[in-house]
Amino acid sequence: MATKPLVFVVQKHKATSLHYDFRLEIGGVMPSWSIPKGPSLDPSVRRLAMPTTDHPMEYRDFEGVLPRGEYGAGPVMIWDEGTYNVEREYERGVREEIFDPKEGDRVMQEGLKQGNLKFRLYGKKLQGSFALVRTKGLGNMKESWLFIKHRDEFAQKGYDANDYDFSARTNRSIAEIAASK
Numbered sequence: 001m002a003t004k005p006l007v008f009v010v011q012k013h014k015a016t017s018l019h020y021d022f023r024l025e026i027g028g029v030m031p032s033w034s035i036p037k038g039p040s041l042d043p044s045v046r047r048l049a050m051p052t053t054d055h056p057m058e059y060r061d062f063e064g065v066l067p068r069g070e071y072g073a074g075p076v077m078i079w080d081e082g083t084y085n086v087e088r089e090y091e092r093g094v095r096e097e098i099f100d101p102k103e104g105d106r107v108m109q110e111g112l113k114q115g116n117l118k119f120r121l122y123g124k125k126l127q128g129s130f131a132l133v134r135t136k137g138l139g140n141m142k143e144s145w146l147f148i149k150h151r152d153e154f155a156q157k158g159y160d161a162n163d164y165d166f167s168a169r170t171n172r173s174i175a176e177i178a179a180s181k
Helices: 057-061 101-114 174-179
Strands: 008-013 018-024 029-035 046-056 063-065 073-089 094-099 116-123 127-135 146-149
Touching: 008 057, 008 116, 008 174, 018 046, 029 057, 029 146, 046 057, 046 116, 057 073, 073 101, 073 146, 073 174, 094 101, 101 116
Parallel strands: none
Antiparallel strands: 008 018, 008 073, 018 029, 029 046, 046 146, 063 073, 073 094, 073 116, 116 127, 127 146
16 A cells, blocks of 8 residues: 655745745644745755644645634745655765655654754755754744755755745735735
8 A cells, every 4th residue: 555745835924924834744744834034945045944833734735815813814825835755864965865655754753853854845846855953942932943955956046935926836926815815
């Protein structure tokens, strides 16, 4: 019996402030990180990624407007989506993809505890090798992570997620989604 590949989604969300929610399937749910400036394909850029509430798997399909009065009210765009494979690093810069989703999920659950996740994204906008690494916290924040692009064939110097303001699923902009309510 074949196991389905692990999935990810990036939802651009204009709530109190504009941010990108990066979600990875791990353990049957989607642990999530808010990336205020959006993910980057530039390996010289490290993006702050603040952990948020785990979301159910079904939430990866949500694109629309969360109504006023609800937590996170505002438009939500599926900015990117796809599958991913876990990577295991044997020595600095030397990584191997894990193609078995069950083994990959086990490695990711352990990586969540250790605060070090490595993975290869196969998205519509985000491609290649990345890491999420827990830091000791910045300023008054208890826990923060960094979203990092590894140097590979998909790296792009100067990449800015805001230059790609269209849904990976419907091709609409965040403004068009907001107007559709």
